[in-house]
Amino acid sequence: MPARVLVVDDVPANVKILEAKLTAEYFEVLTASHGRAALEIAQAEQPDIILLDVMMPEMDGFEVCRRLKADARTAHIPVVMVTALSDMGDRVTGLDAGADDFLTKPVNDLILLSRVKSLVRLKTSMDEWRLREATSGQLGGDLSAGAPFAEAEVSGRVLVIESDPFSGEKICHLLEQKHCTTVLAPTGKEGSRRCDTEEFDLVIVSLYLEDGDGLRLCSHLRSSERTRRLPILLVIEPEEMGGLVKGFEIGVNDYLFRPIEGNELWARVRTQMRRKRYQDLMRENYQRSLSLALTDSLTGLYNRRYLNAHLSSMIERSQSDGKPLSLFMLDIDHFKHVNDTYGHASGDEVLRQVAGLISHNLREFDLTARIGGEEFVVVMPDTPIAAAQMVADRMRKMVAETDMPLRGAATTSPQRVTVSIGVATLVDGEGGDELLRRADEALYAAKNAGRDRVMIATAKATV
16 A cells, blocks of 8 residues: 655654654655654645654644644644653543544554554545545536534444443443433444444444454444444454454554543544544535536436536447447427416426426436436437337327426416427447437427427438
8 A cells, every 4th residue: 555654753763763664564754853844744745644753842743733633735634643652641632632543652563554554544535535526626516515624523423332331331421421322232233233224423342242253343344335434443452452453454443442541532532523524524515516517406417518428438338338329319399488478487397397207217227418408318328229219209298298387377278398309329430429419400300390209310410
């Protein structure tokens, strides 16, 4: 997993030791000897993770971490404090400052490297969502990212899977004091069932469970689509380093050593909940932005931008597989008359009803788009021209036989509209623009022939 690590320590020997260990694992290492240099390098180089000493002159590691997390350019870079400080208060201070972990020297090399790799994987996932969000912005989407990571909501619903009643009740009590809702499951089977049927923001799993291995349960949670992104906090004994390393490899997000200290529990839980809230916001924002960028707000169908992008892929697949691809272009007859006579509100309702008739009566893998005004396009993979013509004619009859809510006229009799349709099938060497142009020509031929009919496109587009 190639990644760049920024090592920050004012003792050159400590820097060289960490640099040697990380380089041996094929990490690219950047170094800084004081806090201000670390901030500058982090902003300019955007490392994948920062290993940060606490005791440094001018600016200690706690302050460096706070500034990193307060800066939008560096807030998403994982920070691990690696220091000689061992007091519980220092550990909690580091976690409160925004650090993802606080490791006390001498650090077990296997634990350090496993932790670095797990946090790099996390950052890679976060970076992918941020990239998707940026892409949706380029497509015209809304990039309102919501609350920053450091300010994201932290209360939530926590599942505690713990076979020891005293330990489980203690964890639940501590979290409920912080306004979390908790559910205690005494066995892995019960915990798994709860995860399959209920929604949680975090799951806390003991390494040893009455009915099995906590790591096996963690592996199951990571392999299930429903719980793949659910944060997992593993509770272990200090001497169980091998289990912790395996946990990181499986995808455990964080850990707690027994005996559990309340402030550290809350600091780690809060960090995981904030991260989950932020990831959920990015995911929801991406989906919303993508929808705004690629769908028609009135009908909910795809728009011309999406049609143009996806039609190329469909044509490429059709040509590769040797299967037919057909499409039809549909236009509502005399739609200007509808708007002028009944008003634009009724016209919009007609568009929505026609869109619903089209999309609800096709296969799920057919592509339906509104390309502007009263024009729609339906693309049908693996469909020869004769079958496409039958579908188009069925659609024409369905629209003609459906009462439309055209309010505003003097008459109260049912009002109906008709559509004209042009059908074309892909020919060798043809691109999307030419295929659409031939369908459009067939559509206008249908209109010129009297409307409310289906016409087949010629094999070659006219110039």
